[in-house]
Amino acid sequence: MPVTYGIVGTGWITDSWISAASQSGKWELVAIYSRDQEKGNDFGSKHKCSTVYTSLDQFASNNAMQAVYIASPNSLHYEQAKQMLEAHKHVILEKPATSTVAELDDLFRIAKQNRVTLIEAFRHTQEANFKLLERTANQEKRLGPIYGASFQYASYSSRYNNVLNGETPNIFSLDFAGGSLVDIGVYPVTFAVALFGAPKSQTYVPFICRTGVDGGGVIILHYDTFGVQINQSKSYTSTAPCEIYGEKGTITINATTDISTIKHWNPQTKETTELAGSYKTVQKPFVNMEEEATEFARIIQEDDTAAAGELEDLSRAVLNVTQELRRQNGILYPADKAERETTSETLKRVILPV
Structure with a gap:
């Protein structure tokens, strides 16, 4: 079922999610939440779903609904996911899952308490070619000791035009927990963490937009014996490939999402070998989400706590990195400020005499 x-x-x-979920044959859409009834009805009509709510309370109480896919503005993720988890719904939460690690920890605690599954929707790490790359990067015969890597995701956003025109779209808003790092920079960061584990430390040199968030910049992830350079942006475009450098060769990947080529160059033979398998193209504006939809359904249906635990560890490690990079550069969201105020009040109660 x-x-x-x-x-x-x-x-x-x-x-994209609804299309991919339908193609996977593993999901059935039964309800829609929208703040606007007319917009919700139009969206439901397009996807042949007539059950539309404008109340989250009523939406959460729908007993026919086992799970919820959340792709609202970033700053709303925590409260909405919390409500769904407390209603005993599985939650697929678009990246970034939350603004802070404290929020993420709380959601996973609630999920375990209610015996439901919470998954952050990192679609690219579920691609068949990413899994092939993961195996390749860990093969001694292919790369030997790793000396470094360079990953890119820099693509000029049409919404940056709005910023230049004096507007503040949600994705470029501090109040809505926006910025390039958490929107597309999270892809190459996740790419690196999934391949190499959590870094020892990280640094970021961002370009700060007029709105106070980052429009892009260069990240360095520091590992024991090598570094990973990440170039990410929504305010400029890079056409450079991604690369992993090893003693026994160099791996070149076309991108950190929608991987279609994985080429290994051998420094001894000077030969290049294509390693990637077949790649499923998806008609734009959709993106490929079928592989993640299939895997996430399997995890829920089989109650695969081991796989869910691995994804939880990845989400926490990635958010530790992005949270630190933001805070290094004074990019603070409402959740950061609330967390600091709570800590300050706690310290006052501990330090000050009654």
Whole structure:
């Protein structure tokens, strides 16, 4: 039986998820939440779902719904996911899952308490070619000791035009927990952490937009014996490939998402070998989410706590990195400020006499 689910968020990424979930045959859409009834009805009509709510409380109480896919503005993720988990719904939460590690820890605690599954939707780490790359990067015969890596995801956003025109789109808003790092920079950061584990430390030199968030910049992840350079941005475009440098060769990948080529260059023979398997193309504006939809349904249906635990560890490690990079550069969200105020009040109660 498919996993019955509802959606929160009616943007283009939700269209992609619904399409991919349908193609996988593992999911059935049964409910939609939208703040606007007319918009919700239009979205439901497009996806043949007539059950539309404008109340999250009513939405969460739908007993026919086993899971919820959340793709709302970043700053709303924590509260919405918390409500769904407390209603005993599995949650697929678009990246970034939350603004802070404290919020993420709380959500995973609630999920375990209610015996449901929480998964952050890192679609690219579920691609078949990424899994092949993961195996390749750990093969001594292919790379030998790793000396470094360079990963890219820099793509000029049409919404940056709005920023230049004096507007503040949600994705470029501090109040909505936006910025390039958490929107697309998280892809190459996750790419690195999934391949090499959590770094020892990290640094970031960002370009700060007029709105106070980062428009892009260069990240260095520091490992014991090598570094990873990441170039990411929503305010400029890079056409450079991604590379992993080893003693026994160099791996070149076309991108950190939608991997279609994985080439190994052998420094001894000077030969290049294509390692990637077949790649599924998806008609734009959709993106490939079928592999993640299939795997996430399997984890839920089989109650695969081991696989869910690995994804939890990845989410926490990635958020530790991005949170630190933001805070290094004074990019603070409402959740950061609330966390600091709570800590300050706690210290006052401990230090000051009654």
